[in-house]
Each structure stands twice: as C-alpha cells, then as structure tokens.
Amino acid sequence: MGDAKHKDEGTRFFGFVRDASGKPVVEAKVTAEIKNSIKYVTHTGKNGMYSFGGLNKSVAPDDVTISCSKDKLRQARVIRKTPPGGKAVKSVETECRMQPE
Amino acid sequence: MLLKPAISCILLLILQAGFNAARAQAPAANLAGRVSSAVEGAMEGVLVSARKDGSNITFTVASDAAGRFDFAPAKLAAGRYSLLVRAVGYELDGASTVAVPEQGQANIDLKLRKARDLAAQLTNTEWFISMPGSAEQKRPLIECLSCHTFEKIARTKHNADEMYAVLKRMATYAINTSMERKQKRANPRKFDETTFRRLAAYLASVNLSKGPRWTYPLKTLPRPRGRATRVLITEFDLPRRTIAPHDVLTDAAGMVWYSNFVENTLGRLDPRTGAHTEFTYPLIKPGAPTGALALEPDRDGNWWLATMFQTGLVRFNVKNSTFQVFRLPADLDNSEAQQSMVMPRQSHIDGKVWTTEIGRQVILRLDIASGKYELIDPFKYMPEGSNHSPYGLAADDRNNLFLMDFGDEVIARMDAQTLQTTIYPTPTPRSRPRRTMRDGQHRIWFAEFAANKVAMFDPVKESFREWDAPTPYTYPYDVFLDRNGELWSGSMSSDRILRLNPDTGKSVEYLLPRQTNVRRVFVDNSTTPVTFWVGSNHGASIVKLTPLE
Numbered sequence: 001m002g003d004a005k006h007k008d009e010g011t012r013f014f015g016f017v018r019d020a021s022g023k024p025v026v027e028a029k030v031t032a033e034i035k036n037s038i039k040y041v042t043h044t045g046k047n048g049m050y051s052f053g054g055l056n057k058s059v060a061p062d063d064v065t066i067s068c069s070k071d072k073l074r075q076a077r078v079i080r081k082t083p084p085g086g087k088a089v090k091s092v093e094t095e096c097r098m099q100p101e
Numbered sequence: 102m103l104l105k106p107a108i109s110c111i112l113l114l115i116l117q118a119g120f121n122a123a124r125a126q127a128p129a130a131n132l133a134g135r136v137s138s139a140v141e142g143a144m145e146g147v148l149v150s151a152r153k154d155g156s157n158i159t160f161t162v163a164s165d166a167a168g169r170f171d172f173a174p175a176k177l178a179a180g181r182y183s184l185l186v187r188a189v190g191y192e193l194d195g196a197s198t199v200a201v202p203e204q205g206q207a208n209i210d211l212k213l214r215k216a217r218d219l220a221a222q223l224t225n226t227e228w229f230i231s232m233p234g235s236a237e238q239k240r241p242l243i244e245c246l247s248c249h250t251f252e253k254i255a256r257t258k259h260n261a262d263e264m265y266a267v268l269k270r271m272a273t274y275a276i277n278t279s280m281e282r283k284q285k286r287a288n289p290r291k292f293d294e295t296t297f298r299r300l301a302a303y304l305a306s307v308n309l310s311k312g313p314r315w316t317y318p319l320k321t322l323p324r325p326r327g328r329a330t331r332v333l334i335t336e337f338d339l340p341r342r343t344i345a346p347h348d349v350l351t352d353a354a355g356m357v358w359y360s361n362f363v364e365n366t367l368g369r370l371d372p373r374t375g376a377h378t379e380f381t382y383p384l385i386k387p388g389a390p391t392g393a394l395a396l397e398p399d400r401d402g403n404w405w406l407a408t409m410f411q412t413g414l415v416r417f418n419v420k421n422s423t424f425q426v427f428r429l430p431a432d433l434d435n436s437e438a439q440q441s442m443v444m445p446r447q448s449h450i451d452g453k454v455w456t457t458e459i460g461r462q463v464i465l466r467l468d469i470a471s472g473k474y475e476l477i478d479p480f481k482y483m484p485e486g487s488n489h490s491p492y493g494l495a496a497d498d499r500n501n502l503f504l505m506d507f508g509d510e511v512i513a514r515m516d517a518q519t520l521q522t523t524i525y526p527t528p529t530p531r532s533r534p535r536r537t538m539r540d541g542q543h544r545i546w547f548a549e550f551a552a553n554k555v556a557m558f559d560p561v562k563e564s565f566r567e568w569d570a571p572t573p574y575t576y577p578y579d580v581f582l583d584r585n586g587e588l589w590s591g592s593m594s595s596d597r598i599l600r601l602n603p604d605t606g607k608s609v610e611y612l613l614p615r616q617t618n619v620r621r622v623f624v625d626n627s628t629t630p631v632t633f634w635v636g637s638n639h640g641a642s643i644v645k646l647t648p649l650e
C-alpha cells in the first residue's frame with residue numbers, strides 16, 4: 001500500500017470468491033481479521049478476485065482469518081491454498097466458496 | 102384610548118407602503134456592461150470584480166455568452182468602484198474604475214488585451230498541465246502547494262544541486278507556513294535523499310535554469326461557460342495579510358467563523374456588514390509554530406480547534422467568549438507532536454473528543470471531564486516503513502470515528518466502545534483520502550486528494566463509490582454534500598470550486614476571482630440557494646460563492 005518503496009511488508013492475502021459452480025462472485029465483501037484485533041474489509045472485482053496489502057511482519061499468517069459475504073449468499077467454506085505454518089510466508093491465497101442462503 | 106395607536110399604526114403602514122412603492126419605481130444602483138477583446142470579440146466567462154473605495158468587500162460576476170455582465174445580484178451601493186478581471190491570457194486594457202450612481206445603472210464596456218505575462222496568471226493546475234514529465238515526477242510537488250504557488254518554483258534559476266539545497270531548507274519549515282508568516286519546525290522533516298535529488302533534478306528541468314524562457318508551452322484551462330458563469334462571488338478581506346483562514350464555517354445565526362492556520366486566533370466575520378472580530382487563545386507551547394488547522398463545533402455550538410504544533414486542543418465557549426486549553430500530557434508532547442484534526446460533534450454522547458497525533462501517526466481521544474488523552478494506533482499492523490497520516494475525521498451517532506489516512510489509501514472506522522479498528526482500502530490505490538464529512542444518511546464523503554477523485558463510503562454496505570474530478574491535477578482537498586444532494590469540493594491547485602451531482606455525474610466548476618488556496622469547504626444549507634464558503638488560505642480573505650441557478 002501507499003507510496004513508500006522501502007516498507008517492510010509481511011504476508012499478503014489474496015484470492016477469489018466463487019459460487020458453488022465455481023463462477024466468480026463479484027462485489028462480495030471479504031474480511032481479513034487479525035485475531036482479537038484489527039479487521040480489513042474489501043470487495044471482489046469483476047473476476048471475483050480480492051487482495052489485501054501486506055501486513056506488518058509481526059502478524060502471524062495463522063492469526064488472520066478470511067471470510068466472505070454477500071446478499072442472498074452465505075459462506076460455505078474457505079480453502080486456504082497456502083499451507084499453514086508458523087513461519088512467515090510472502091503471500092497466502094484463499095478461495096471462499098459461497099452458496100445460496 | 103386604544104384606537105389612537107391602532108390608527109397611527111395603519112397610517113405608518115400606508116406611509117411605509119407608499120415609500121416602498123416609490124423605491125420600487127426608482128431603479129436601484131447597479132453596474133453592468135460588456136467585455137470584449139480584439140481577438141475574440143464578445144468574451145464569455147470573464148470574471149469581473151468590483152470593489153467600492155474604502156470597502157473590504159469585493160463582488161465578482163462572470164460574463165455570459167454575449168460578453169454581458171451584470172452586478173444586480175450583488176445589490177451594490179452607490180460609489181466609486183475599482184474593477185479587476187480574470188480571464189487567463191488577457192488583462193484589462195483601459196479604465197479600471199467606475200462610478201455607480203445612487204439611482205440607475207452605470208454601464209461600462211471593458212476591453213481586454215493579450216496578457217504581457219501569462220505565467221503570472223497560471224493556476225498551479227495549469228503549471229502541472231504545462232510542464233513535461235510523468236505524473237510520478239510531478240506527484241511530490243503537491244506538498245509545495247501548502248505554502249506557496251508553483252509559479253514561485255517555475256521562475257527560479259536553480260540548477261539541480263542548488264534546488265536540492267532549497268528542498269532541504271524547505272524541510273525545515275512547519276506545514277503551517279505561509280509566504281506572509283514563515284515558521285520553522287523544531288527539527289527538520291525527515292526526507293529521503295534519493296527522492297529529493299530526483300525531485301531537484303526534475304525541478305531544474307522545468308524552471309528557468311537553462312534560459313530566460315520556459316522550454317515548454319504554457320497551457321491554460323478553458324474559461325467558464327454556460328452554467329459556470331451564473332454565479333456571484335463575494336470576498337471579505339481580512340485585516341492582516343498574515344491571517345491564513347483554514348476552516349471556515351457558519352453558525353446558526355449566520356456568522357462566519359474560521360481557524361487561523363499560522364496564528365493563535367479564532368476569527369469571526371459578520372457577512373452582512375463585513376465586521377471582523379478576533380479572539381486570541383494563549384500560547385500553549387512557546388517556541389513552537391503557532392496556529393490551528395481544524396475548526397469544528399460541538400452540539401452546543403462551542404468551537405474546538407486542533408492547535409497543530411502548539412499541541413493539544415482548545416475549546417472556545419461562545420457564551421462567555423473564553424478559551425479552555427486541553428494540553429497533551431508530557432509523555433505525548435514531544436517536538437514532533439501535532440494535532441491537526443478534531444472531532445467534537447458527537448462528544449455529548451460520551452464526553453469524548455477525537456483528534457489526530459501526526460507525529461506518531463495515531464489517533465488520540467480526549468476525555469473532556471478529566472482532560473486525559475488515550476492513544477489508539479489504527480495502523481499498528483500495517484507494514485513497517487509504510488506512510489500513514491490520520492487526517493479528516495467524522496463521527497457517527499454513537500461517536501464511532503471514521504478517519505482518513507492521508508498518507509496512504511485507506512479509510513478506517515474506530516469503534517467508540519471497543520476501540521477496534523476496521524480498515525477499508527479505497528478502490529483507487531494511492532488515493533490519499535483527505536478531509537471528510539458525514540451526511541444525514543450516515544454516508545461518509547471524502548476527497549481522494551492524490552487520485553483526483555471525490556468519493557463516498559457507505560458504512561452499511563461497507564462499500565465505496567468514486568467520481569473523477571473533471572479537471573486533471575485538481576488535487577481536491579475536501580467535500581461537502583449540500584441539502585439538495587449535490588457535492589461541493591475545492592482544490593489547493595486549480596482555483597475552481599466543483600459542484601457535482603453524484604446521481605447523474607454532471608458537474609460544474611466555478612472559477613474563483615483570485616489565486617485561492619482552498620482548504621476546508623463548507624455549505625450553509627440554511628440559505629436559498631445554498632451558500633458555499635471557503636477561506637483563501639494564502640490570500641487572507643473569506644470567500645462566499647452564491648450559485649445563481
């Protein structure tokens with residue numbers, strides 16, 4: 001995020017929101033919540049993709065929970081494509097699957 | 102006995118009616134005319150300003166498509182008036198004064214000739230449009246506009262090394278500096294040498310270091326047309342050139358109040374008479390730059406000031422005209438501490454007032470009763486080294502805070518109960534959200550300074566909408582949604598006031614009569630039509646804009 005070129009980024013979170021048939025869900029709300037702390041909220045674009053800028057290095061990726069929501073749909077499951085682990089990783093991809101309410 | 106007063110009243114009413122009829126028949130004092138040039142013939146969109154001898158008030162109207170202008174909406178008093186025009190590329194050729202009679206209309210034909218010094222007429226935006234170079238090269242220059250025009254830089258003859266020395270010197274000044282009142286910081290602002298060297302080299306390529314003329318053509322924006330010419334602008338000159346009005350707002354009685362960016366005063370202007378009053382608050386931090394940025398009322402109509410490098414907050418009690426200072430505690434009050442914003446509008450809910458601490462890039466919350474501040478860091482999980490600067494603030498009905506991150510590309514909501522922060526990145530990256538306001542539908546409107554957009558955040562849907570400013574390199578500072586659902590914005594760069602219909606996307610831009618470094622914008626919704634107010638931060642005047650349609 002921002003102008004700074006020398007920022008020391010931790011993990012980035014990105015991924016897709018799809019419906020039960022695998023089609024992208026546009027304008028779905030995606031939340032990244034750091035355990036017991038700050039939440040980040042964004043929306044998916046035309047291809048159902050979202051991304052959050054990097055977090056501080058002090059944030060352990062496993063302490064970040066991704067969730068998605070949209071009118072008339074509910075979150076079925078969130079698939080974390082990057083293997084969990086205590087050590088820092090550069091980016092974490094998730095796929096949030098939604099189904100009709 | 103009761104009859105006589107009644108008869109007297111009726112007689113008085115008849116006499117008054119007769120007097121009013123006689124007044125209605127006699128044409129009121131007025132000034133009108135036509136403006137033309139040899140090049141264009143009749144000229145549309147020329148701003149014509151008239152100021153009566155000895156007055157501190159200047160009225161401005163714009164010529165229509167036939168070149169006609171008419172000061173009737175200004176209701177001028179009789180007297181001798183000095184005239185000025187603004188039409189980029191042109192200047193007045195001939196008479197610049199006119200006598201307006203007690204009754205009837207003075208008519209004057211204004212002739213314009215080509216300007217001898219076009220560069221002196223360019224807005225900052227026109228410099229940005231004219232200069233070669235990428236948007237990325239020009240991006241750092243927006244910081245310069247806080248203190249002076251870009252013309253000042255363009256006229257220098259410094260080479261890259263000399264310009265680098267100038268940039269280093271600039272880093273020693275406080276942001277609340279004007280050409281009339283320069284203020285040094287306690288410690289120079291941190292800067293990146295590589296960035297400054299690159300910027301210095303760019304500036305040396307667009308100034309006059311290589312010769313007496315600029316190596317690129319000077320481009321101008323079009324003059325106002327059609328709807329943009331149907332406007333009356335009234336300027337109230339303040340009594341000292343050093344006064345730098347930053348935030349300008351009206352109260353319930355129609356009085357105009359403003360913060361002074363460079364001096365420890367709160368100003369009040371009576372727009373009916375032009376009368377001006379100043380209230381001086383004490384020096385809080387001797388040796389530190391003086392002046393305040395944000396001015397906001399609480400529910401009781403008391404004014405709160407964010408006192409920048411003076412630090413802390415100040416409340417002005419309107420009933421007894423006294424100030425109360427809420428000092429920062431010693432552990433927060435270092436040489437970098439700076440309170441630029443204050444949000445007391447919902448303080449009656451919980452007795453808390455929000456403010457910003459720029460030195461630490463955090464939010465502070467004041468408990469009015471105890472005078473204690475608590476510190477909340479909304480950016481603590483952002484990457485180290487990223488830029489953040491809490492700026493515009495708004496509060497909802499529960500005194501939850503919405504804050505703009507001017508250093509980056511997010512807005513944030515801070516819960517008043519739990520202090521939990523939710524961060525919302527704007528759709529446009531690197532947008533640098535600046536000032537903000539909350540409307541009656543609880544929506545958050547704000548200026549995306551670096552994205553050249555205005556935007557709305559819907560807290561219910563947690564989603565954004567954005568609208569492009571119609572003129573490039575505008576750098577909108579602030580927005581205000583009026584009672585008709587129209588969004589107003591202003592710019593530190595273009596001398597233009599934007600009026601946008603968010604539903605249709607249609608907009609009009611009103612050109613201001615003079616170089617006007619626009620900061621906070623405000624619309625008085627109690628008048629018909631609504632009235633737009635702004636301070637000329639570098640021009641020591643309060644500007645009122647009345648749309649005539």
